[in-house]
Amino acid sequence: MCVNPAHRYTRVAIVLHWLMAALILGNIVLIWVVERLPEAHIRLAIDTHKSVGILVLGLFALRLLWRLGHRPPASPAGMGAIEQRLAQAGHVLFYVLIFAMPFSGWLHDSAWRSAAEFPMRLFGLFEWPRIGWIMAMEPFQKQQLHHLFGEVHEWLANIFYVLFALHVLAALKHQCVDHQPQFKRMWF
Template identity: 45%
Template sequence: MVRKYTGVAIALHWLVALGIVVNVGLAWVWPYLTDDHVRPVIDLHKSIGITVLGLAIMRLLWRATHRPPALPTRYQRWEVTVSHVTHWLLYAIIFAMPLSGWIMDSAWKDAATHPMYLYGLVQWPRIAFGSIDPATRETLHAVFGAAHAWLAYVLYALVGLHIAGAFKHEWIDGHRELRRIVPGAGRD
């Protein structure tokens, strides 16, 4: 019998994954957009990032109060270690990406004159950098912008490793492990 994650854990997993995929796509697309179209795409990227942060907080709280199903005993020790390390690094990245983006956006030189609205509806607060001198704000913007970009590459690698591990267990080992996290998948 396959031990599944709870419905809430499954929903949070796929909502976070969808947010990440859409945000990566937006980041890849906006360099090719005209000036008139790039700002709305960046604003959507920010809104989705904040949403992913909120979902990640909910997911971590859910995980702290609902033990995930144990990994199958047939896994090799190295597979268990790689799985745990990858999952915890993914959690760290899922928090670090939106936080670094929020800090970068808050330190932006034009932040005061261009408020951020969550999905164009509700003004989202920026981290208060108003009293910091402009040169320091520009440095913060650049440092956290670079960190945001580098974290994206780490995210790509971790997501790739996560997906490769799932497919290895499902299709090479024949363990049918995707049933643990796929919505609506039955039990064996």
């Protein structure tokens, strides 16, 4: 089935969508397997997780700017008002999570007691700053924040898993049950 170009996302939005999806999912898999890696590879894996997360934060800023200047295509014909509202709410929650997941990771890492001894290098290329006011805190306070931000980081990821599953199920429903070319709206 062909898609009217007015019902398709822009090329930039499509590239950012798939690139960010791959980076976020890859980053989650990386942190899931980290404990099974040989000791010598763990530091590199965690450093890569941090770098990919910061890259996602940068791409999020680009995506948001692009979105502010380009309206998304109209909802597929035949989509009910409630479904449209749910889809919009899901997209807003995705934006919130895609910002909050890496940002909470950055806060968590900035509160790490050994942060000063182990500067963060973005993909090993150059030093990426930690958040100064957190690093300057008293060790006990910092330890508490480290724990808190770690919990927040984990919980945001848990919410993301649920939203991601709903997103995939909704896309499959439109594609397979409603026979709407949903996938093609977000493909080249």
